[in-house]
Amino acid sequence: MTTMTAQTTQVYQLFIKATPEAIWDAITKPEFTIRYFHGARVENTPERHRGYGPNGENWGDSPTLEYDPPHRLVHGWQSRYSPELAEEPESRVTWEIEPQEGGYCLLSVTHDQLDGSPKTAESVSGPGWMMVLSGLKTLLETGDVLDPDRA
Amino acid sequence: MTDDDLVFKALADPTRRHLLDRLFERDGRTLTELESELEMTRFGVMKHLRVLEDAHLVVTRRSGREKLHYLNPVPIRLIHDRWIDKYTEHRVAALADLKTELEETA
Numbered sequence: 001m002t003t004m005t006a007q008t009t010q011v012y013q014l015f016i017k018a019t020p021e022a023i024w025d026a027i028t029k030p031e032f033t034i035r036y037f038h039g040a041r042v043e044n045t046p047e048r049h050r051g052y053g054p055n056g057e058n059w060g061d062s063p064t065l066e067y068d069p070p071h072r073l074v075h076g077w078q079s080r081y082s083p084e085l086a087e088e089p090e091s092r093v094t095w096e097i098e099p100q101e102g103g104y105c106l107l108s109v110t111h112d113q114l115d116g117s118p119k120t121a122e123s124v125s126g127p128g129w130m131m132v133l134s135g136l137k138t139l140l141e142t143g144d145v146l147d148p149d150r151a
Numbered sequence: 152m153t154d155d156d157l158v159f160k161a162l163a164d165p166t167r168r169h170l171l172d173r174l175f176e177r178d179g180r181t182l183t184e185l186e187s188e189l190e191m192t193r194f195g196v197m198k199h200l201r202v203l204e205d206a207h208l209v210v211t212r213r214s215g216r217e218k219l220h221y222l223n224p225v226p227i228r229l230i231h232d233r234w235i236d237k238y239t240e241h242r243v244a245a246l247a248d249l250k251t252e253l254e255e256t257a
Contacts, residue, residue: 011210011221
């Protein structure tokens with residue numbers, strides 16, 4: 001297999017059978033994120049994007065750049081859960097929720113502005129975002145937590 | 152066709168798998184860049200990219216005047232969760248049972 005240099009713009013897309021409002025809540029409220037976001041309590045307000053670890057550690061604290069419920073959320077990203085990653089400059093995460101036919105929504109997550117943050121890019125790429133997004137889908141569609149050992 | 156059908160259909164072609172591998176190495180590429188690595192007409196590459204886009208394996212984003220192609224790994228992950236995990240776990244469990252049985256009767 002070819003070795004991969006983690007991409008400076010990463011795009012993830014998936015269909016979720018849920019309303020835009022339910023997806024918005026699951027993304028922005030800590031009581032939902034703790035069940036699929038690597039155990040993080042993430043809170044998005046119109047001003048800040050904050051994440052807390054299991055013991056209240058600061059895992060993220062970045063500005064909210066756009067806040068348009070339940071369609072579009074853009075916030076800064078700094079991986080404060082690791083001292084090494086926390087030193088890298090802030091990158092950007094964009095969530096877009098587009099309703100489709102049949103009760104589905106297309107959720108797009110774009111993590112970009114990673115040019116100056118190669119370690120962060122490597123850390124979130126592949127299984128990083130994928131575990132979060134497939135966990136989010138499972139939670140919304142079945143109410144279950146995906147693989148609690150790894151959540 | 153269901154989403155899974157679209158993904159399996161998209162993956163059932165060596166040129167399209169080759170395009171995914173190129174994007175895996177480095178994404179955000181234009182049609183012209185992708186085309187330059189294939190012995191194929193521009194129209195042919197566009198047709199294959201369209202099938203990959205329909206399956207959401209490739210997502211395009213505009214950047215100024217350019218249309219950039221990005222690999223979306225989520226559908227393959229979901230197929231993995233749905234089709235591969237299930238069967239490999241079953242097989243591993245069967246082997247574990249076999250081992251237990253053989254060791255107990257030995």
